[in-house]
Amino acid sequence: MWDVADQLKAMLVFAEHRYYGESLPFGNKSFRDSRHLNFLTSEQALADFAVLIKHLKKTIPGAKNQPVIAIGGSYGGMLAAWFRMKYPHIVVGALAASAPIWHFGNLVPCGVFMETVTKDFKRGGPNCSETIRSSWDAINRFSRTGAGLRWLSEALDLCTALTNAQDVQRLKAWLSETWINLAMVDYPYECDFLQPLPAWPIKVVCQYLKNPSVSDAQLLQNIFQALNVYYNYSGQASCLNISETTTSNLGTQGWSYQACTEMIMPFCTNGIDDMFEPHAWNLREFSDDCFKQWSVRPRPAWIITMYGGKNISSHTNIIFSNGELDPWSGGGVTKDITDTLVAITIPDGAHHLDLRARNAFDPTTVLLARSLEVKHMKQWIRNFYASLRKKH
Amino acid sequence: MWDVADQLKAMLVFAEHRYYGESLPFGNKSFRDSRHLNFLTSEQALADFAVLIKHLKKTIPGAKNQPVIAIGGSYGGMLAAWFRMKYPHIVVGALAASAPIWHFGNLVPCGVFMETVTKDFKRGGPNCSETIRSSWDAINRFSRTGAGLRWLSEALDLCTALTNAQDVQRLKAWLSETWINLAMVDYPYECDFLQPLPAWPIKVVCQYLKNPSVSDAQLLQNIFQALNVYYNYSGQASCLNISETTTSNLGTQGWSYQACTEMIMPFCTNGIDDMFEPHAWNLREFSDDCFKQWSVRPRPAWIITMYGGKNISSHTNIIFSNGELDPWSGGGVTKDITDTLVAITIPDGAHHLDLRARNAFDPTTVLLARSLEVKHMKQWIRNFYASLRKKH
Numbered sequence: 001m002w003d004v005a006d007q008l009k010a011m012l013v014f015a016e017h018r019y020y021g022e023s024l025p026f027g028n029k030s031f032r033d034s035r036h037l038n039f040l041t042s043e044q045a046l047a048d049f050a051v052l053i054k055h056l057k058k059t060i061p062g063a064k065n066q067p068v069i070a071i072g073g074s075y076g077g078m079l080a081a082w083f084r085m086k087y088p089h090i091v092v093g094a095l096a097a098s099a100p101i102w103h104f105g106n107l108v109p110c111g112v113f114m115e116t117v118t119k120d121f122k123r124g125g126p127n128c129s130e131t132i133r134s135s136w137d138a139i140n141r142f143s144r145t146g147a148g149l150r151w152l153s154e155a156l157d158l159c160t161a162l163t164n165a166q167d168v169q170r171l172k173a174w175l176s177e178t179w180i181n182l183a184m185v186d187y188p189y190e191c192d193f194l195q196p197l198p199a200w201p202i203k204v205v206c207q208y209l210k211n212p213s214v215s216d217a218q219l220l221q222n223i224f225q226a227l228n229v230y231y232n233y234s235g236q237a238s239c240l241n242i243s244e245t246t247t248s249n250l251g252t253q254g255w256s257y258q259a260c261t262e263m264i265m266p267f268c269t270n271g272i273d274d275m276f277e278p279h280a281w282n283l284r285e286f287s288d289d290c291f292k293q294w295s296v297r298p299r300p301a302w303i304i305t306m307y308g309g310k311n312i313s314s315h316t317n318i319i320f321s322n323g324e325l326d327p328w329s330g331g332g333v334t335k336d337i338t339d340t341l342v343a344i345t346i347p348d349g350a351h352h353l354d355l356r357a358r359n360a361f362d363p364t365t366v367l368l369a370r371s372l373e374v375k376h377m378k379q380w381i382r383n384f385y386a387s388l389r390k391k392h
Numbered sequence: 393m394w395d396v397a398d399q400l401k402a403m404l405v406f407a408e409h410r411y412y413g414e415s416l417p418f419g420n421k422s423f424r425d426s427r428h429l430n431f432l433t434s435e436q437a438l439a440d441f442a443v444l445i446k447h448l449k450k451t452i453p454g455a456k457n458q459p460v461i462a463i464g465g466s467y468g469g470m471l472a473a474w475f476r477m478k479y480p481h482i483v484v485g486a487l488a489a490s491a492p493i494w495h496f497g498n499l500v501p502c503g504v505f506m507e508t509v510t511k512d513f514k515r516g517g518p519n520c521s522e523t524i525r526s527s528w529d530a531i532n533r534f535s536r537t538g539a540g541l542r543w544l545s546e547a548l549d550l551c552t553a554l555t556n557a558q559d560v561q562r563l564k565a566w567l568s569e570t571w572i573n574l575a576m577v578d579y580p581y582e583c584d585f586l587q588p589l590p591a592w593p594i595k596v597v598c599q600y601l602k603n604p605s606v607s608d609a610q611l612l613q614n615i616f617q618a619l620n621v622y623y624n625y626s627g628q629a630s631c632l633n634i635s636e637t638t639t640s641n642l643g644t645q646g647w648s649y650q651a652c653t654e655m656i657m658p659f660c661t662n663g664i665d666d667m668f669e670p671h672a673w674n675l676r677e678f679s680d681d682c683f684k685q686w687s688v689r690p691r692p693a694w695i696i697t698m699y700g701g702k703n704i705s706s707h708t709n710i711i712f713s714n715g716e717l718d719p720w721s722g723g724g725v726t727k728d729i730t731d732t733l734v735a736i737t738i739p740d741g742a743h744h745l746d747l748r749a750r751n752a753f754d755p756t757t758v759l760l761a762r763s764l765e766v767k768h769m770k771q772w773i774r775n776f777y778a779s780l781r782k783k784h
Contacts (some may be wrong), residue, residue, distance in 0.1 A: 050697050
């Protein structure tokens, strides 16, 4: 976006979402209880952005009559799209990159996310997804005895040894999240988004995962090699910590609360169309977990009521871009809805690759996507000035 | 709207706004303090309507795939327009009758409201507005002495005698509100909206207000006769009560709080373009009063940030209807914005006359307005079904 800002002679504003980073409305009490968390909603965040833009236009010399475009990736992409829907008088358009605005209710099948993760590992190398699929049972077999747990803890070089069934659940959840994260950041060049990683990291990971039919011990030692690509590319890690999957602080507390109130995204696996252990989506269980953690219960229908679900054709000037490698693309808009609600798909793109800085290793498909995006933006800006002229 | 529902074979739903009527979220504690009032906003009301419509569609047999149109008058008209703007996936269009969506900030001059009231009284009979303009000084002169206050209290048959300057202020505010209300309900036939009234009540009132140059005593006795048209058309009133101007409960508490938080409508008079005592709009004073009454301070810019002010051209399918007699028309949309954001003006109409039931005395202009409104609604419905067919 820095590159695009240059082209459009635009100012670039990164607005921090309330309850993330340093934007804590009640300081270190912000996450204390639901009374303090009550102001953490997507609607309130959009209102913040509306007030912020008006403030910037008022106070920055020359900004007053300039058109504004909302840009975001992931949850930020949803916010960008929703912002254009709800505040079309404030932004002339929105680029919603990798925005899974349909990953709610039953707008898309709950398995679509994990199927894309699996596809990425299939593409990463022969037998790669099959090897991961085999790993769950291998872990389960080791987990039956104390000796097995000790062996597992050592083989995977875990910082804290596994001692019970709950630990094993956590281990498997951590592994799943690792594969998911790799799918999200399967970028064509070395970079550091969730973790420092080599180019096309899944391909690198899959070099260790070529054989699903070896012994359980061998298979899990191979998994360990694969994990090291993700957790120890720098070579600095002394052990693997199953309580975290990313180095940077993405504000997991805030998202956890939002996922328990408004942002209810159903996920499921069946172990057939995907490489994970089967797990049905269970709203009741999810709701109980939310109640335990935050004393709130989810409202799974609300986001669709508020933002329209699939009935959004009356809006205009939104680009929905999606990388086909990105597991979130399954919940995104990947087909044009109207002439001005357009989908751009990037076959070789992972999670919002189009928003990243220009790179020598960018595939042609992302270059094309970016130039299309700029073309649309220029059109919105032209229309904005044309309608201004019409008024005067 | 009953008549229109019949024509369109539609179901008519009257949804009560939270904090009005019986919809009290905290029972009789609802107005206790700002903690209990915190949930009284237009946004929350719109969200209620969204949830309600989804609920009705889900639970009423046959309703599921029917198009919905939002209809409202006055504040309800603003809500109807805003509902279409914010939830275009839920309603195919909106009829916003006498909706002063621009009576905020400095979108329209603050004097426009009282100027229209004055115009109505000018139209009501010769010297009528001049007589009312003269009444303020006559009251002021009487108010200088105790004897004068006693005379005033008796001449106007007040239930509670005036004793001090504050009472006189209240008297004048009550008188102003009476003239305002008459302007709002200057309907062409006998009816009972704010009070039981004859047809064209301003014309009746003005029969008593033909001479601004009589003595103060005579002038105020004439004002008393005029007041009786409004407060004693039934002949049942034993005295006039300056603490109320309407018989029905319109939920003044809720509105008073909303007027102190979101719905800041600037009003002013100059005594030249209108028939009232000059009074500038004073946000500071207004804010202090709000703080005294509700412990809150107004956010005068918010409604414009939220609902777009005059920049609403990206929306579609809203009819803004306004009666030219209606003082609220000055803050309304009285010119087409686009092909589908249309203005309908009713030269002989007062406050949302078009929403009232058919009447033998309806002027042709309101009949025309209603038939235009139905024409637009039918078009929205046709478009809705056409887009459904396109999908399948």
